[in-house]
Amino acid sequence: xxxxxxxxxxxxxxxxxxxxxxxxxxxxxxxxxxxxxxxxxxxxxxxxxxxxxxxxxxxxxxxxxxxxxxxxxxxxxxxxxxxxxxxxxxxxxxxxxxxxxxxxxxxxxxxxxxx
Amino acid sequence: xxxxxxxxxxxxxxxxxxxxxxxxxxxxxxxxxxxxxxxxxxxxxxxxxxxxxxxxxxxxxxxxxxxxxxxxxxxxxxxxxxxxxxxxxxxxxxxxxxxxxxxxxxxxxxxxxxxxxxxxxxxxxxxxxxxxxxxxxxxxxxxxxxxxxxxxxxxxxxxxxxxxxxxxxxxxxxxxxxxxxxxxxxxxxxxxxxxxxxxxxxxxxxxxxxxxxxxxxxxxxxxxxxxxxxxxxxxxxxxxxxxxxxxxxxxxxxxxxxxxxxxxxxxxxxxxxxxxxxxxxxxxxxxxxxxxxxxxxxxxxxxxxxxxxxxxxxxxxxxxxxxxxxxxxxxxxxxxxxxxxxxxxxxxxxxxxxxxxxxxxxxxxxxxxxxxxxxxxxxxxxxxxxxxxxxxxxxxxxxxxxxxxxxxxxxxxxxxxxxxxxxxxxxxxxxxxxxxxxxxxxxxxxxxxxxxxxxxxxxxxxxxxxxxxxxxxxxxxxxxxxxxxxxxxxxxxxxxxxxxxxxxxxxxxxxxxxxxxxxxxxxxxxxxxxxxxxxxxxxxxxxxxxxxxxxxxxxxxxxxxxxxxxxxxxxxxxxxxxxxxxxxxxxxxxxxxxxxxxxxxxxxxxxxxxxxxxxxxxxxxxxxxxxxxxxxxxxxxxxxxxxxxxxxxxxxxxxxxxxxxxxxxxxxxxxxxxxxxxxxxxxxxxxxxxxxxxxxxxxxxxxxxxxxxxxxxxxxxxxxxxxxxxxxxxxxxxxxxxxxxxxxxxxxxxx
Numbered sequence: 001x002x003x004x005x006x007x008x009x010x011x012x013x014x015x016x017x018x019x020x021x022x023x024x025x026x027x028x029x030x031x032x033x034x035x036x037x038x039x040x041x042x043x044x045x046x047x048x049x050x051x052x053x054x055x056x057x058x059x060x061x062x063x064x065x066x067x068x069x070x071x072x073x074x075x076x077x078x079x080x081x082x083x084x085x086x087x088x089x090x091x092x093x094x095x096x097x098x099x100x101x102x103x104x105x106x107x108x109x110x111x112x113x114x115x
Numbered sequence: 116x117x118x119x120x121x122x123x124x125x126x127x128x129x130x131x132x133x134x135x136x137x138x139x140x141x142x143x144x145x146x147x148x149x150x151x152x153x154x155x156x157x158x159x160x161x162x163x164x165x166x167x168x169x170x171x172x173x174x175x176x177x178x179x180x181x182x183x184x185x186x187x188x189x190x191x192x193x194x195x196x197x198x199x200x201x202x203x204x205x206x207x208x209x210x211x212x213x214x215x216x217x218x219x220x221x222x223x224x225x226x227x228x229x230x231x232x233x234x235x236x237x238x239x240x241x242x243x244x245x246x247x248x249x250x251x252x253x254x255x256x257x258x259x260x261x262x263x264x265x266x267x268x269x270x271x272x273x274x275x276x277x278x279x280x281x282x283x284x285x286x287x288x289x290x291x292x293x294x295x296x297x298x299x300x301x302x303x304x305x306x307x308x309x310x311x312x313x314x315x316x317x318x319x320x321x322x323x324x325x326x327x328x329x330x331x332x333x334x335x336x337x338x339x340x341x342x343x344x345x346x347x348x349x350x351x352x353x354x355x356x357x358x359x360x361x362x363x364x365x366x367x368x369x370x371x372x373x374x375x376x377x378x379x380x381x382x383x384x385x386x387x388x389x390x391x392x393x394x395x396x397x398x399x400x401x402x403x404x405x406x407x408x409x410x411x412x413x414x415x416x417x418x419x420x421x422x423x424x425x426x427x428x429x430x431x432x433x434x435x436x437x438x439x440x441x442x443x444x445x446x447x448x449x450x451x452x453x454x455x456x457x458x459x460x461x462x463x464x465x466x467x468x469x470x471x472x473x474x475x476x477x478x479x480x481x482x483x484x485x486x487x488x489x490x491x492x493x494x495x496x497x498x499x500x501x502x503x504x505x506x507x508x509x510x511x512x513x514x515x516x517x518x519x520x521x522x523x524x525x526x527x528x529x530x531x532x533x534x535x536x537x538x539x540x541x542x543x544x545x546x547x548x549x550x551x552x553x554x555x556x557x558x559x560x561x562x563x564x565x566x567x568x569x570x571x572x573x574x575x576x577x578x579x580x581x582x583x584x585x586x587x588x589x590x591x592x593x594x595x596x597x598x599x600x601x602x603x604x605x606x607x608x609x610x611x612x613x614x615x616x617x618x619x620x621x622x623x624x625x626x627x628x629x630x631x632x633x634x635x636x637x638x639x640x641x642x643x644x645x646x647x648x649x650x651x652x653x654x655x656x657x658x659x660x661x662x663x664x665x666x667x668x669x670x671x672x673x674x675x676x677x678x679x680x681x682x683x684x685x686x687x688x689x690x691x692x693x694x695x696x697x698x699x700x701x702x703x704x705x706x707x708x709x710x711x712x713x714x715x716x717x718x719x720x721x722x723x724x725x726x727x728x729x730x731x732x733x734x735x736x737x738x739x740x741x742x743x744x745x746x747x748x749x750x751x752x753x754x755x756x757x758x759x760x761x762x763x764x765x766x767x768x769x770x771x772x773x774x775x776x777x778x779x780x781x782x783x784x785x786x787x788x789x790x791x792x793x794x795x796x797x798x799x800x801x802x803x804x805x806x807x808x809x810x811x812x813x814x815x816x817x818x819x820x821x822x823x824x825x826x827x828x829x830x831x832x833x834x835x836x837x838x839x840x841x842x843x844x845x846x847x848x849x850x851x852x853x854x855x856x857x858x859x860x861x862x863x864x865x866x
Contacts, residue, residue: 001270001552002677004516029524030716031783044519051519054527057116059161063527068513068536072550076533091525 009045011038015103021095028091048098050077054090057083063090118475119570120534122149122183122465123541123563125442126481129500129662130597134454137481138446139177139463142186142563149465149475151181151448156460156480158584159569160577165750166584166836168569170464173456177448181465186445188540188562191339192406192438193325194379194390197332201376201396202229203315208376209278209350210240211359213293213413215431216267217551218341219246224436225338226275227347228326229319232337236316239326240277240288241338242267250277250288254313261286261307268292268301272413274363278354284311289356293413304356323347323379323390323400324434336403339436341551345412346430349376364414366427370395382426385409386658386687390432405440405557405663407433409686411679420681423689428681435549439542440663441561458485458595460498460580462569478568480576485594487604490611492592493856496582497615500560501598501623501654502575504664507564509544509572510535511675523715523785529572531565541565545666546675554676560662578751578832579618582645585835589849602627602656606634614855619646619832620759623654623666626690629700636705639819641855645848647810647829648673648710648759650702653695655685667692673710673789696767696791704768707813708761708827711792714802716785718757718830720744721777721812729774731863732814734854735824738846745777745812746844749834754779755844760786760810761827772864773815779828780809814851820860824851 020036032040050070054063055078065082069075084090096107124141131137143149157169172178196202210227218224223244230237235253243249246266252259267273272293279286286309292300318330323344327334346363352374362368368378370393377398383391385408392398409422412430422429448463461483467475482498485491512518512526513536519526528536535541542562545555566572569580586593594612601608602625609615609631621644629650636642652672657663668674669683672694685692695701702709723741726732739745746755756779763769786802786809793800802808810828817823834844 001679003552006516030785037784041520045516047519052525054525055533056527056529058163060164066528066533072510072514073537073539075537076528087524087527094525 006046009042011042013039013042013102015105021099021107024095025092028088028095043095043098043102048101052094052097054084061085063087065090065093116473116530117570118468118473119477119530120565121146121467121475122477124463124479125561125563126463126479127561129560130482130484130599131452132484132486133452133456136449136451139448139479140442140444141181141183141447141465141479142444143183144185146183146467146475148180148182149467150179152178152464152466153450154462154464155457156462156569156580156583157587159460159571159580160573161570162573162750165581165833169584175450177450181448183447186442188439188442189335190404190439190540190542191325191336191436192402192404192434193336193339194323194400194402194432195333196321196398196400198318198320199396199398201398202321203317204351204376205312206351207279207281207353208238209276209352209354209359210348211274211276211363212347213272213345213363213431214275215272215343215413216242216246216269216341217343217553218436219267219269220244221341221550223338224340225322225324225326226340226344227323229315229321230326231316231319231330232326232328234316237319238279240275248275248277248288248290250286252279252286252309252313254310254315257310259286259307259309261288261305263288263290263303263305265301265303268299271299273301274360276354276356276359279309280353281312283353284309287354291356291360321398321400324406340434341436341549343410343431343433346380348378350374351376368393380430381408381432382430385422385426404438405559406435406438407556407686409682409684411681415681417681421684421689421691423684433553435551435553437539437542437550439540439562440557440559442563452483456483457491458483460583460595476570478570480568482595482597484597484600487600487608488611490594492594493613494591494593494852495596495609495612495615496586496593497601497617497621498595498597499575499579499618499621500662501625501628501664502620503564503567504558504560504662505545505623505652505666506575507544507558507567508535508541509546509566511546514547515675521713521715531571535565548676554668554678556667557663557665559660575620578620578829581832581835582616582618585840585845585848588840591852598628599656599662601631606631606638609635609640610638612640613858614641614643614852616643616645617649619829621646621649622651623664624650624652624695625654625656629695629705632705636817636821636823637819639821641821642706642823643851643855644706644823644825645831647761647827649761650695650705651710653690653692653698655687655690655692657687665692669693671697671791694791701767702761703764706823706825707769707773707815708763708811708825709767710759710789711762712782712786712788712802712808713759714757714782714786716783718749718752718754719779719782720747720754721756721779721810723777724775726774727776731861732774732776735814735847735850737850739843743843745847746831746834748837748842749830749844751830751833755831755834756810756828758829761825762807762809763811763813769813770815773813775811775813777812778809780806782808816861816864820858822855822861824855
């Protein structure tokens, strides 16, 4: 059987590369530099822990943060107090969580808003 | 947030002609009633940046309140053999079979049984939760069992023998590995006390790959198996593993063997739901929930990969505990479609809790066809029902590791997706894997399909309705014809039309469907293909059951699962499956362009090429600025070229006199070539470095005044409505359509 291995994405994340964080903060929807693409592949391939997703509240207008349970038939976990009105905001919010999970570093939610 | 799943249903048949009856099979676990409204669909995509949901309400007798009930879904496949005197024979009993477990340890699973769970009577060969073989016998209120000391191994063939010596009061289970070396030998045997001459239960079905929960010929079943069973044999003697093994190895056991109760041969009647018994007792059975046939048996040795060449090597059926192909729901509403109705995409809308915070709005889709030979328009639009079925209830984004990377951003789940995550009993799509990891190769419409209806996922069905919306906007009349009919009636379905349009993603084609389009185009027909990744996979339709398709994905192509070796021929037809490119009919030969890449980062405009200034196609370019980009807008990624894209490729049979009018060949790093485009491994294959990753627009005339126009992009359809439908994509599409409806031949081309 040909399977996708969730552990296969192994690009080493350097916690010192805050420039990649700032690049993503400026442009969550891309286009992205080569190294930011690699960081995003690392984050997106496995989801880092259980995969965060969006749940559409209003088509193309409002989304709620959710998390897949990693098991068929189990409910999607929802976060009703985390609602986004732009996909860029949502991408940034999940990036912040994944960066912390990968590096142990918190990102202060200050600075420029995403485009 | 609109609740789209509080009531679900399916329409049967999925496709009807005016004058025929359609029945709506509905279920709700929570609502007592809903307000039903029958609608013709103009646009099924709720995106407020586009046309939005748009319907026409014809008014029907079934509009109004409909009482609802809860109708459960019972997934899991098996074979049922109704009770027969030969099965109730007193005395000893033994069974032998080849077995290939695919999810051992995933729970208790029954392999072969004549067992009533409600009274715990009969006999049952099963896998325990610990993946050990176990024979259980129940009689007169007592239960005896014997368990093998070693667990079975996943995806390794074993031979299993088990049974009761009724005179000695002993039960035995034996397993023998077919490759007993290199750590794969799980061979063992176990014996325990059993009953002497037990009385077997009456009126109890023999079940293969599950057990009966109750008496009767068609009981509800439980303990469904994940795995393959090959050549099961039943004898009325005490278990003798060597004799049973010889009997199972023998492809043609002597029917008159007086000890032989049954010997099933699953290689017979491959395209049906019948399983044949070779014994003199004729204990034929019927399959339930369509397990996978044409599966390699324990004796498959690679001498062929086509079951038709050596069916005796394909005596296995792969059963799945989550197979779901017929919900079996009772209908709640019936409508005879009035004879004067237009063909179209139709849906029953069910509403409840209106005005509340969580209003219910759920749709059940069906199609009204233009009846064969009775066109009402010069234009037909094809409802790509084969593709809709292939994608029916796709859980790809829920289950597959690659989904977020492929889609280049966070996965956005609709309410339907959230429901599907919890409710796998709906049955998944041919993009998904069963719970045992094997691919879904069949899809049917006798179950609710969440992503083939208004408000559902926009891919395919929703995107295609943007084309219908555009017809309505420009006042263009049209007939709807469907894949099922193109398969069944061939070129006759297309022949009455001056022009036929295929939609955003007509991906799945049977041989009959491809030949119908080929014949149409050679006979002067005009074909407009407004999509991407079309005419790609080779499928089969069930020979007798409507709206039932099959795909075997094989080992090449953009496949979300890989077919197992030797299992890539269609059980419905015996034909090869896989890519049409591998069957000598690449899409480029039919429509000039063929799938080459995906691009989900964003979509792009096309740039016009020199052939667009060819005076022979000046009619196509009226009112269009050939120095400006074409389609730098659209609802899917902001461009008309995107998602899945096709290119002109002469080496794959793009026609010699094709005009390659425009290209979007700068798809940047998000342009990812399809797997079959790579001969060798090297870097530099993505769209930022690779000019063969692109979307192309092509035109070519065909024989007898026919012609083809192709856009090579899924995103095209969702650019039509931009700027109030006043835009270059809409204008070009309109110019092409107007000319294609004009019978005048295309001058200046070699014939």
